[in-house]
Amino acid sequence: MATRPIEQRTRPAPGFAARPRPRRRGGPGRRERWYAYGFLSPGVLGLTVFTLFPVAMAVVMSLYDWPIFGQRSFLGLDNFRYLLLEDPGFLVSVRNTFLFTALFLPLNVLLSLGLAFWISGSRWQQVFRVLFFIPAITPMVVNAVIWKMLYQPQGVIAHYLDSWFGIAAPNFLADSGTAMISVVVMSVWQGIGYNLIVFSAAIDELPRSVLEAAEIDGARGLRKFLRVQLPLMSPAVFFVTTMTMITSLQVFTQTYILTKGGPGDSTVTMVQNVYENGFVSRDLGVAAAGAWLLFAVILLITAVQFLGQKRWVHYEH
Template identity: 65%
Template sequence: MRLRRAEQWSALGFATPSVLGLGLFTLFPVGMAVVMSFFQWPMLGTQEFIGLDNFRYLFGEDPNFLAALRNTFVFTGLYVPLNLVLALGLAFWISHSRWQNLWRVLFFIPAITPMVANAVIWKLLFQQVGREPNLLADGRTALLSVVAMSVWQGFGYNLIVFSAAINEMPKAVLEAAAIDGATGLRRLLRVQLPLISPALFFATIMTVISALQVFTQPYILTAGGPGNATETLVMDIYQAGFQARDLGLAVAGAWVLFAIILLVTAVQFLGQKRWVHYES
């Protein structure tokens, strides 16, 4: 009994810092965010309970929120498939190269370099002197330009994930497929993609979440312009909190974004049962 009590106290001692950190830096902020979303909460001034008025304002009166929501969905719809297809195609390509490790390093470099620095460089490229039209100043091409820069910045991470999964494909299964006559596109669709489907699922989840939270690229490249053609949900949240100085409205927008991410992720987890194949 003494030994068991000593072990319990030791376990409690080791767990206490983590529990305190979880409570102080996660549970308490989340709880405060729930409370603040129902208040008019100026950065300086008196807080006033307003119920669901913040959410009503976002979906009814805010001139930018619905545009930011639309832009975020358009960005996600373009960025995610382009990122995944480019990363997957290059991963299969470099898997047959003798310089595989070198290609991995080269393609991964943009993913680990500072995003702000990359965005500034791309902004200079898009705004070359004498260039007509200015892609970032045209509402028809500004968001596409942000997507292009984001794909270049982010596909290297998924390439590493896919490359590792391709290298781990069971040789026996590939050889059996070749004996059965599975070659070319049939081999890719029926054998190789199912074998790496867990990696595809993981990459899809993470890429969708990062796309829905996009902020730095449009903020640096266009500041949300021209007009609000490239303004995203996180940018709208930032402007509500740090420019309009209404923390309650900003937190309400953050909860909307959280609900969207939660819903999309839940749908992906439910759908993965049909196409993701795990080793038994």
């Protein structure tokens, strides 16, 4: 007896369409989605409560006369106009912030890069990395208090300047000519370890074949560094420069603990201006406007850096 082909046996009868098997509700895929929502909900809730909501409130507050206590009234852009055109303290804080950044950024990047190359060939490389990284993980307040004691007229720095070199040390934190430099020195000591670790990792990832080929072609010393090593490390340099710039524009803890913005207003920064407007003058609207102006400055400079990276940052493809 002849049998029908497999195709005919599996073909549905005429007039009857094959019905897809119904999916059961609450299957593994749906349960996994609910599990994901459950695990993500604490982070999303924290982001909403502690980041998104404060950002939205800062936008609203910057448009109002918003005292801590009392009636609030809508002002529009008057808070921004007041800071930019009528408040001399804000413009001084902008100048001091850019001065700090102009001193701190190149010193931090160059010293950390130089130290990274210096320790790269040492047998004690791991030990040096740990030692240089310790200040970066020490609380900023602790470091600032220690350096404030070192800077005192009877402190360690003044003692050794007098005993070793016969130099009468100035009052570093009370002299407007040395106060900002003192803050920069302390900040470089605090932050150099993080950038050193980034540069050390970039040095470890340099392709040995390219370096050996460059040496065969006669590249040595500074020429090898400028023509071969530095271009290969340009992504790390870009990352360090961008992050250090953002950090330096937000400087507050060092200046507040070391000098309280003094002497006079020689070390008042933009963040300290926001703090004083909000919690000393109790004008939260002006403080919120100052915070958004600082955000605009950081955003603008960062955007310029990202646009300019195409000219000098070389990524491996």
